Each structure stands twice: as structure tokens, then as C-alpha cells.
Amino acid sequence: xxxxxxxxxxxxxxxxxxxxxxxxxxxxxxxxxxxxxxxxxxxxxxxxxxxxxxxxxxxxxxxxxxxxxxxxxxxxxxxxxxxxxxxxxxxxxxxxxxxxxxxxxxxxxxxxxxxxxxxxxxxxxxxxxxxxxxxxxxxxxxxxxxxxxxxxxxxxxxxxxxxxxxxxxxxxxxxxxxxxxxxxxxxxxxxxxxxxxxxxxxxxxxxxxxxxxxxxxxxxxxxxxxxxxxxxxxxxxxxxxxxxxxxxxxxxxxxxxxxxxxxxxxxxxxxxxxxxxxxxxxxxxxxxxxxxxxxxxxxxxxxxxxxxxxxxxxxxxxxxxxxxxxxxxxxxxxxxxxxxxxxxxxxxxxxxxxxxxxxxxxxxxxxxxxxxxxxxxxxxxxxxxxxxxxxxxxxxxxxxxxxxxxxxxxxxxxxxxxxxxxxxxxxxxxxxxxxxxxxxxxx
Numbered sequence: 001x002x003x004x005x006x007x008x009x010x011x012x013x014x015x016x017x018x019x020x021x022x023x024x025x026x027x028x029x030x031x032x033x034x035x036x037x038x039x040x041x042x043x044x045x046x047x048x049x050x051x052x053x054x055x056x057x058x059x060x061x062x063x064x065x066x067x068x069x070x071x072x073x074x075x076x077x078x079x080x081x082x083x084x085x086x087x088x089x090x091x092x093x094x095x096x097x098x099x100x101x102x103x104x105x106x107x108x109x110x111x112x113x114x115x116x117x118x119x120x121x122x123x124x125x126x127x128x129x130x131x132x133x134x135x136x137x138x139x140x141x142x143x144x145x146x147x148x149x150x151x152x153x154x155x156x157x158x159x160x161x162x163x164x165x166x167x168x169x170x171x172x173x174x175x176x177x178x179x180x181x182x183x184x185x186x187x188x189x190x191x192x193x194x195x196x197x198x199x200x201x202x203x204x205x206x207x208x209x210x211x212x213x214x215x216x217x218x219x220x221x222x223x224x225x226x227x228x229x230x231x232x233x234x235x236x237x238x239x240x241x242x243x244x245x246x247x248x249x250x251x252x253x254x255x256x257x258x259x260x261x262x263x264x265x266x267x268x269x270x271x272x273x274x275x276x277x278x279x280x281x282x283x284x285x286x287x288x289x290x291x292x293x294x295x296x297x298x299x300x301x302x303x304x305x306x307x308x309x310x311x312x313x314x315x316x317x318x319x320x321x322x323x324x325x326x327x328x329x330x331x332x333x334x335x336x337x338x339x340x341x342x343x344x345x346x347x348x349x350x351x352x353x354x355x356x357x358x359x360x361x362x363x364x365x366x367x368x369x370x371x372x373x374x375x376x377x378x379x380x381x382x383x384x385x386x387x388x389x390x391x392x393x394x395x396x397x398x399x400x401x402x403x404x405x406x407x408x409x410x411x412x413x414x415x416x417x418x419x420x421x422x423x424x425x426x427x428x429x430x431x432x433x434x435x436x437x438x439x440x441x442x443x
Contacts, residue, residue, distance in 0.1 A: 064436040073440070074427035075390055076374045080420045081411075083372050085365035087303060088409050089313065091295035091324075091342060093356040095288035099263050101270070104256035106280035107131035109272050116270040119290065120261040127272060127284075129257040141250045145243045152236050159229045166222040173215040180208045265289045293348050295324055295358055298337040306364050313342055315360035317349050324360065371414040375407055376426035381433055384412065388438055390423040397425055397438040 107129030114126045184204045190196035261267070270285035278284060299307060313324045328341040344352075378387060384404035388397040402417030418424065425438070432438060 064434065065439065066432045066435050066437075067439045067441055068432070070394075070440050070442050072427070073425050074376060075423050076376070076426040078371055078373050078414060078418045078420055078422045078424060080369065081372050082367045083370040083406065083411060083413050084363075084367045084408060085406055086361040086363045086408050087299065089297045089299060089360050089362050091297035091313075091358045091360060093293050093352055093354055093358065094296055095265075095290075095354060096292035096294045096343070097263075097289045099265075099287050100283060101126075101259065101262070101285040101287065103129070103259065103278045103280060103282045103284055105129070105131055105134055105253055106278055106282070107134070107257050109274050109276045109278065112272060112274060114267060114270065116267060116285070118267050120264065120267050120287065122261055122264045124261045125258055126261060126267070126270070127259045129259065129278065131257055134254060134257070138250045138254045142247060145247045145250075148243055149240065152240060156233070156236060159232060162225060163222075163229060166218065166225060169218050170215065170222065173211055173218060177208060177211045177215065180204055180211065184208060259284070261287055263287055263289070288354065293344070293352055293354070294327065295342040295344075295360075297340055297342065297360075297362075299340060299362075301333045301336050301338055303364070304331070304333070304338055307340060307362070311363060312345070313360040313362040315358050317351065322346075322349065326362075370405070371418060371420060372411040373414055373418070373424060374426055375410055375412045377428040378424075378426045379404075379407070379412060381429035387418075388425040388429070389418070390425065390440070394423070395440050397440060399436050 108131070109127060110130050111128040112126075113128075114120060114124070120126065184201070187196055187201045187204055191198055191201050265287040267285060267287055269283075272278065272284055307326065307329060309326055309329065311326045313326070315322055315324070323345040324342040325345055326340055327343045330339040330341075332338065384402070384407075386399055386401045389400045390397045400417060403415045405413035405415045407413060
């Protein structure tokens with residue numbers, strides 16, 4: 001191109017010998033390489049967009065479809081039938097009544113009279129403890145109480161003596177008045193005959209008046225003393241009762257060193273040995289009623305509001321159908337579960353033993369007619385929100401949203417999205433949970 005440009009300039013110079021340069025020599029050719037580059041870039045961008053669109057289309061219509069062999073699937077049919085509203089439970093047989101053995105007083109084990117696991121009678125002696133400090137305390141309390149009782153007896157004796165002394169004074173004063181009254185009568189006769197001076201008569205009258213006044217004061221004093229004495233005696237009686245009660249408590253504490261069975265039943269957890277020291281209040285065993293049992297079970301907290309008292313649970317024992325009823329509900333939730341107690345309806349079976357496990361069905365409501373689907377592994381993958389529904393040709397299974405209600409170990413209640421007679425894949429959905437359609441291949 002440089003040679004071409006030089007050739008053009010030379011030709012122009014020969015055509016214009018004067019050497020002047022015309023305006024035509026200033027024109028230049030436009031270079032369109034940039035335009036060609038822009039066109040190519042736009043073409044590449046358009047091709048990229050088209051390829052991305054094709055890839056997205058392939059992802060939406062190709063990657064969300066999978067082929068699967070039917071022999072690897074479980075296909076179930078939606079049916080209209082009776083849905084039994086129950087939950088399976090596993091209960092453990094425990095004694096209906098358990099009484100714990102605690103040492104009322106601490107001490108050293110001197111004798112063990114019963115072995116662990118034995119059947120004991122109420123009040124039977126199980127073991128004997130010794131406690132020197134407690135024995136001294138009880139002896140000291142007995143001596144103190146005896147001393148206080150003796151003091152009370154002395155006070156009661158003094159009160160009784162005072163009462164008798166007042167009574168004796170009254171008798172003496174009445175006797176003196178009576179005696180002087182007869183003497184006064186005789187003196188009046190003698191004074192009329194002038195055989196006795198009037199002064200002696202007046203002295204006798206004055207003495208009688210003095211004794212009568214003294215008698216009146218003594219009676220008032222006796223009444224006051226009797227009222228005070230009655231109040232003191234009542235207080236002494238109450239004090240005496242309290243002292244005897246304290247003495248009884250002291251002796252009971254001492255008798256607490258002899259461990260006895262509070263009820264009749266089977267002894268368990270009783271593992272004390274001779275020479276062992278036991279602290280006051282220490283747990284040394286328990287006694288279970290041998291012929292009365294209950295069943296305790298743990299239930300998922302999801303059913304807390306649906307479990308109520310007197311609901312029935314069915315189980316089989318040696319081919320016979322038996323029932324239990326809910327007797328107590330513990331509302332405390334621990335590790336996502338709550339506990340219930342159940343009692344046997346009627347007499348418990350003879351084969352029931354403590355610690356035995358019983359499989360039962362706890363009925364939560366009456367059976368109702370509903371659309372039901374077998375409860376299989378698909379529920380764990382979808383949560384009951386969608387399923388793969390098989391078409392009439394049984395070659396395609398399409399994803400469909402559904403709504404479920406109650407469920408038990410065998411069936412799931414379908415409330416929306418499916419009709420009776422439709423077929424659903426109920427085997428696990430692992431590996432194709434993100435698929436929209438399954439192509440079913442037969443082998």
C-alpha cells in the first residue's frame with residue numbers, strides 16, 4: 001500500500017508540472033476495520049446469548065427428567081377407606097405404687113435381717129442400726145422430761161394443800177362462831193340475872209363479829225385461789241401433754257434405728273452391709289406392691305394436645321386383645337417427648353412382670369372414611385407436601401403438590417391433591433427429589 005500511495009503522488013506530480021498541490025491530493029480513504037471488529041463482537045455476544053438460552057432450556061426440560069426402572073419402585077393406589085386415628089407406643093411395666101425406704105436417723109448397721117428381692121410384710125424388721133449420740137440425747141431428754149414432770153407434780157400437790165388449808169380454816173372459823181354463839185346465848189341469860197358482868201357479854205359479841213368478818217375474807221380468798229388454781233391446773237395439763245409428746249418423739253427417734261417395712265411388697269435396691277454407716281435421710285431401698293402395675297410410655301410432643309385422660313390403648317397378649325387407659329399425663333417435655341401412665345382395664349394379665357415392654361396402639365379419635373395412602377418412605381423425603389403420580393399409561397410419573405392430614409403407622413390421610421384410584425410412587429425419593437417428571441422403564 002505504501003508503494004501504491006507513492007505511485008499516486010508521482011503521477012500527480014507529473015500531471016502538474018508547476019509543482020502546485022491541488023485540493024484533490026488531500027483526500028484519504030476511510031479505514032473500516034473498527035466497524036468490522038464491532039460487528040464481529042456483536043455476533044459473538046448474540047451467539048453467547050443464544051447458547052445460554054439453549055442451555056437453560058435444556059436444564060429446564062432435560063435435567064429435571066429422569067429415567068428409572070419400575071422394578072426399583074413401589075407404586076401404591078389411593079383408596080377410600082376407614083382411617084384409624086392412633087399412634088403406636090411402647091410402654092414399660094412398672095409398679096403402680098412404690099414406697100421408698102429412707103433412714104429416719106443415721107447410724108451404723110448392726111444387723112441385716114432381709115435379703116434384697118424378698119417379699120416382706122408390713123412392719124417387718126429389715127435391719128437394725130446403732131447411734132450412740134442419739135441414744136444419749138434420748139436418755140438426756142427423758143431425764144429432763146421426768147424432772148419437769150416431777151416439778152409439775154410438786155406444784156399440783158402444793159395447790160391441793162393450799163385448797164385443803166383454806167377448807168380447814170373455814171371449818172375452824174365456822175366452828176368457833178358456832179361455839180361462841182352458844183356461849184353468847186348463855187351469857188345474855190346470866191347478864192339479866194346480874195350474875196355476869198355486861199363487859200364479858202360485849203367481849204363475846206365482838207369476838208363473834210371478828211370471826212364472821214374473818215370467815216367472809218377467807219371465803220373470798222378461797223374463791224380467788226380456786227379460780228387461779230383451776231387455770232394453773234389447765235396450764236399444767238397442757239404442759240404435761242407436750243412433755244409426754246416430746247418424750248414419745250424422742251423414743252420414736254430411737255426406734256427409728258430399727259428399719260421396718262412401711263408396706264407389704266417386694267423389696268429392691270436394699271444393698272446395705274453390716275458395719276456400713278448410713279446418714280440420716282439416706283435412701284436404702286424401695287418396696288413395690290407386687291400385684292398392682294401401671295405402664296409408662298414416652299410420646300412425641302407433637303401429640304401432647306391430642307392425648308387425654310381415659311383414652312384407650314389396645315395391645316395383644318398371647319393372642320388376646322387387651323386394653324389400657326391413660327390415667328396420668330405429665331406435661332413436662334424432655335428431649336421432645338412427654339410421659340404418660342396407663343392402667344390395665346380389668347385385672348392385669350398373670351404374665352405381666354416389672355420391666356416388661358408392651359407394644360400398644362393409643363387411640364386418639366374415632367375411625368373415619370377418608371382418602372388414604374400407605375405410609376411409606378416417600379413421606380420422609382417430601383414431608384407429605386408432594387408426590388409422583390403415575391399416569392394411566394404407567395410410563396410417566398409427574399410431580400404433584402398435595403395436602404395430608406393425620407397419619408398412623410400404616411396409612412396417611414390425604415386431604416387435597418389426589419383422587420381415589422390414582423397411583424402414587426411411595427418408595428424413597430432419594431436421588432430424584434429435584435425432578436419434575438420420571439420416565440418409567442420396564443425390564
